[in-house]
Amino acid sequence: MSHPEPVARRMYDLVEPIGLVPYFADEPDEALMSLGLRNPWDAYFAGRAAPFGRTAPPEVVHAVFYNFAPGEVARHLPQVWDRTTPEAALAARERGCVAAMRRILGALADDPAVARAGNLLLTAATSAPAEGRALYAALRALPVPKDPVARLWHAATLLREHRGDGHTVALLTEGVGGTEAHVLHALSVDMPAKEFGRVGHLPAAQLNAVIDGMRARGLVGTDGWLTAAGRATKARVEALTDRLAEAPYNALSPSELNRVVTDLELLSAAFRKVFPL
Template identity: 80%
Template sequence: MSHPAPVARRMYDLIEPIGVVPYLTDGADDALMALGLRNQWDAYFAGRAAPFGRSVPAEVVHAVFYNFAPGEVARHIPKVWELTTPEAALEARERGCVAAIRRVAGDLADDPGVARAADLLLRAATSAPVEGRALFAALRRLPVPEEPVARLWHAATLLREHRGDGHNAALLTEGIGGTEAHVLFALSMDMPAHEFGRVHHLPAAQLTAVIDGMRDRGLVGEDGWLTAEGRATKERVEAMTDRLAEAPYNVVSPDEVESLVADLTPISAAIQKDFPW
């Protein structure tokens, strides 16, 4: 369906707050932790990798998730499957996220707009092709919840991981590795890489080697900040990510896009107010 302007970026700004509830909303991983997991990273990997089942090894999860440093996934996969099951993790993750959304959204969670947005987003998400999108494809095989808030969160998760799979393809096309992606992102926000939450824990020598490699390719300057080519690379990655995320919205009319904007704006804003920044 033809839209007067690209839709994916506009939808991303509204869907992403819902999609990151498992990671940023207080209490969203309580149900997962109650399964006997050791820490929040156990909860992260158990919840996000559960659609693949217990037989997928850490090396494959590392490849699909793309942006973890070597060895980080293996500290949790397959150990988490000795503590719980993928089926229990999926149920606990959904239950915890729905409870967290209801807590922060209050009466808004029962607004008819939630059900409308959930149905439209689900139609969009399930229309997209799965080729080359391993995590999205794994999520597609899961049962769709009936309860509106759960349905909305499920649809947002589908679209987030569809976009994420495309983002990984864009990074790969530009030759940006997993840890490099975090450095690129941090420096694009004028934040020193060693202060960025996803890589600040890495050994200094390891992070320095990553930055040195980017400097050798002309992405980072001698001053430690992105060069013009580094910023252009970041812009190309984002532009390609947006292009690759357009497909789901081909089944949504321009009027339905406006309906989504109207229905998602208040609940996305309510969720963001609870984020830790």
């Protein structure tokens, strides 16, 4: 059903802390690295790209992930599949995420809220159309975990990637490229692009060329910060991302939505205490 008020932004605030477990907690990287991978970025690409299998070329993964600089994906894929398999990577990623969630949640990991939230989020996460959402569709083809903590993480990951696929659409609609998306976000929170982790490692000339291109389009001013047009572009990207992320929650009744919000408020608070959100 369609809810009277948009819910995607509120749910993003509650689901995102769980969806970030693979990227902010140590256990998922440790589990993936134990498979013989070389470094945390091997672990990142093996874990996140595993739903596509070993035959997806780096160009396809680059296109789906969208916001990596040219050549970054190819430094890790398909080489990681010489060291492990997508199936082993998926299992290690889930195992590591569950271990991290149990550590962070403590006694809450066995609270009935985990099973309730996981089941309701899964209903939402598996209800949306998959057309045009490649990573979401690949994840939806995976088996659903039976363990309540694993199920909650799986549902949160589905919703995160569903939103992420829509975010890519929003960026494309506004003509914002992958590396530009990171610059746009960094500057929107008043952080110099060179200090933002996802692009700060790029050679200065490469990053400056991206910023110069945004300046030529009127998104960045001569002072290096977003112009009014740049901030308006960022606002339109976020608004469209929210609209495109609404569909899953239409599968929940108002009472179910209230129930999952209440449970997630309790659970997400634990992750916000340890993740730099």
